[in-house]
Amino acid sequence: MRMPIRIAVFAGALAAAGALISQTGDPRRVGPTMNGGFLLNTGWLLKPAGRQVPLQTLPMASALSPSGKFLVILQAGAQPPSVSLHDPATLAELDRLALPDAWLGLSFAPVGDVFYVSGGSTATVFEIGISPTAKLEMRRQFALVPEDKRKATDLIGDVTLSPNGRLIYAAAVLRNSIFVINPQSGMVIEEWKTGQRPYRILFHSDGASFYVSGWGDGSIYHHNATSGEILARYPVGPQPMDMVWRDKAPEVEQGEAPPQFKSRLFVALAGANNVAVFGVTENKTMFRVDSIYAALAPNNQPIGMTPSALALSEDEDRLYIVCSDANVVAQVAIAGKRGMVEGLIPTGAYPTSARVLKDRNLLVLNGRAPRGGGSASIMPDPTPEQMEAYGKTALESSAYHVQDEFRNPLPMGHALFRNETVKPPIQHVIYVLKEGRTYDEILGDVDGGKGNPANAVFGEDVTPNHHKLAREYALLDNFYVTGDSAAAGLSWSTAALAPPFLQLLGPGADAGRRKLDALEGGERAAQPPAGYLWSNAMQRRLSVRNYGMSVTNIEPAPASGVQVSAVKEPSLMQATNKAYRGADARYRDTERVKVFLKDLAEAETTSTLPELMILRLNNDRTAGSASKLPTPKAAVADNDAALGQLVAAVSRSRFWASTVIFVVETSTQGGPDHIDPHRAPAFVISPYTRNRGIDSTMYNSMSVLRSIEAVLGMVPMTMHDAGGPVMRAPFLASPDTAAYGAVGPRQNLEERNP
Incomplete structure (x- = not known):
């Protein structure tokens, strides 16, 4: 088939320009590495210690039977939830039982081979037995909320038994309460209010x-x-999650007075890089006695380690801190009064829990595996020499290095260079957040890029503007989203971190098992501890305008005028244009963008444009096959047309020479891509990137945030954007201010599913 002349000219220009920018040799790409590791979409390298055992998605919890003969592992990710039965010595799987839903809670009765599992959004607790032939058997289901009264907020999390085994206690995460169940009768006997989440x-x-x-x-x-x-409430720090109890008095030096406490309570603070330690006296008074710093750098590292889970050695002299977003476990000596970090142990991706088995082997559950599912790492108690080697691997595998936080790698004269006296020529950032498509799905048919045309289900006939922008500006064919679920992806793209609330609940929401209203603000457990891109910009007295982030829509959509009934994120209250409708597959992106274009026209008259503008244009997520809603091709074509109209209008404005538009997908929904399901289309659109060609540098969501921060003179929010490389390669030394010509839709935007 002959290529149209105009497209052929663009393709030739792209290939020629690409020679100026593409790296010598093969660039880094997600996948196996020469040294036996695996390069993740986050830019971190996986080289986990010990033996790796495949599991299903998001293994969250493990429990050892009282006899020590069986290990049970709960898995509750995007795949159907289940519990699996294992031989604790070998981790060989003996049986598996599928569940309608499950989340976090897993606990054995003190005697026998019966255990209890949280039913997650089913608002139940499952009683499961192990038969003499090592088979899992569903015994009973305890409904905590009657089915006809069940709501989206009825999510059951942790499940534990009283030490004597007579009562079951279950956390209702979104009801802020504790249910008490009598396992003999199977009846709920109490519901008590407790703390939030x-x-x-x-x-x-x-x-x-x-x-x-x-x-x-x-x-x-x-x-x-x-x-x-409630006997007492103790403020501890941001996002307390796991806790362990040490019932031994700490060792003291000869002649040193014994401490006032015998027991200690260790609390993992996921919103910090710390574990809070409390001493507990005989009369149960509790006071802080220590803070254990778990980080890659010795001092003042930005947050982002996410210590979310804890485990004790059998003799209770060692604490293991699971740092989910750093893919490590910190080993800490706690026999004395103060915890001493002995080293870091590299794990699989996003470790969620740990346990020391009877043979002193350390078991770590990893929430994700490079090619899908999750995994378990099992390793013997490391020697000091092994700990030294593990620590070196952990540091080398990180995308963050302490100097990255302070180093400006850009040379004088670069379009993004700034210092105390020099500001870059770019003064305005438009950050467009799309959602749900892989690189191959959109740009797999672009000549010169590393795409697979067979996967281009929304190719040039659906997305002519995406294709034209790739040809006229920079084609980024090695860009990856950082987040996995929709909830986590949006948080990563705006806060350089997705709190565990989103990481652990998001996959179930994507799978349709539960509704998660915390996607875009308003949920305290999901608040990123360092704030959002916009709140950090506001702290630096930069002007911000929000279009569609963290809003509640008016239902049904008004024909015109105000579309937003509430702004969920307080920091955005004054910055939000309420005529811009939030995410709604029934409402066109081409209608949304008219609101932005009206603001742009007004800015032309006042010569004042905000320094940071954030727009949601996420109809490319589509409504799938939902009845009467736009077909996927109509939805993506609408999204494409809106993006083209936005770029065309900005490129014809007085602000064009001082503006850059970053366009990203916040997640990919795990769509088809021949490199990796996290690879996504992304754009850096500016007079300084026109005709830049192919850039195959490995970038991800953190690279975009780091680049925006470089433009606006902001410091990184977390260790993750601090470690993200600034996108220097797409920018030229001199601008080309030629306007962009938008392409009209080639699909019928009125097309609906049956």
Whole structure:
């Protein structure tokens, strides 16, 4: 088939320009590496310690039977949830039982081979037995909320039993309460209010009281186990999650006075790089006695390690801190009064929990595996020499290095260069957030790029503007989204971190098992501890305008005028244009962009344009085959037309010479791509990137945030954007201010599903 002349000319120009920018040799790409590791879409390298055992998606919890003969692992990601039964010595799978839903809670009865599992959004607790032939058997289901009264907020999380096994305690995460169940009758006998977003339930060693970590309010709650009375509340820090109890007095030096406490409570603070340590006296008074710093750098590292889970050695002299977003476990000596970090152990991707088995082997559950599913890492107790080697691997595998936070790698004269006296020529950033498509799905048919035309289901006949922009500006064929789920992806793209609330609940929401209203603000447990891109910009007194982020729409959509009934994120209250409708597959992106274009026209008259503008244009996610809604091709074509209109209008404005437009997908929905399902189309559109050709440098969501921060003179929010490379290669030294000509839709935007 002959290529149209105009397209052929563009393709030839692209190939010629590409020679100026493409790297010598093969660039880094996601996948296996020569040294036996795996390069992730995040830019981090995986080289986990120990033996790796494949599991299903998002393994969250493990439990060892009282006899020590069986290990149970709960898996609750995008795939159908299940519990699997394993031989703890070999991790060989003995049986598996599928569940309608599950989330976090897993606990054995003190005696026998019966355990209890959270039913997640089914608002139930499952009682499961292990038969004499090592088969899993569903025994009973305890409904905590009757099915006809069940709501989206009825999510059951942690499940534990009283030390005597007579009662089951279950955390209702979104109801902010604790259910108490009598396992003999199977009836709910109490529901007690507790802190916001209860995560972990942990009993005091005497069994008369228990502690609850308030994920959403940064506190630990101490409850009477009989009445549910809140005995005390202790503020601990951002996003407390897992807790462990050490019931041994710390060792002291000869002649040193013994401490006032015997027991210690360790609390993982996912919103910091720390574990808070509390001493507990005989009368149960609790006070902070230590803070264990778990990080890659010794001092002042930005947040982003995400210590989310804890484990104790059998003798309780060692603590293991699971750092989910750094893919490591920190090993800490805690026999003395203060914890001493002995080193870091590299794990699989996004570790979620750890356990020390009877043979002193360390078991780590990894939430994700490079090619899908999850995994378990199992390793013997490391020697000091092994710990040294593990620590070196952990540091080398990180995308963050301490100097990255302070180093400006750009040369004088670069379009993004700035220092105390020099500002870059670019003064305005338009950040367009799309959602749901891989590189191959959109640009797989572009000549010169590393695409697969067979996967281009939304090729040039559907997305002519995406293709024209790729040819006229820079074609980025090695860009990856950082997040996996829709919820996590949006947070990564705006906050350089996705809190565990989104990482752990998002996959189930994507799979349709539960509704998650915390996608775009308003949920305290999902608040990124360093804030968002816009809140950090505001702190630097930069002007911000929001179009469609963190809003609640008016239903049904008005024909014109105000579309937003509420702004969920307080920091965006004054910056939001309420005529711009938030995510809604029934509403066209081409209608949304008219609101932005009206603001742009007004800015032309005042010569004032905000320094940071954020737009949601996410109809490319599509509504799939939902009845009466736009077909996928109509939705993506609408999204393409809106993007073309936006770029065309900005390129004809007085602000064009001082503006850059970053366009990203926040997630890819795991669509088809022959390199990796995280690879996505992305654009850097500016007079300084016109005719730049192919850039095959490996970039990801963090690279875009780091580049925006470079333009606007902002410091990184977390260790992740601090480690993201600035996108220097697409920018030329001199601008080409020629306007962009938008292409009209080639699909029928009125087309609807049956």
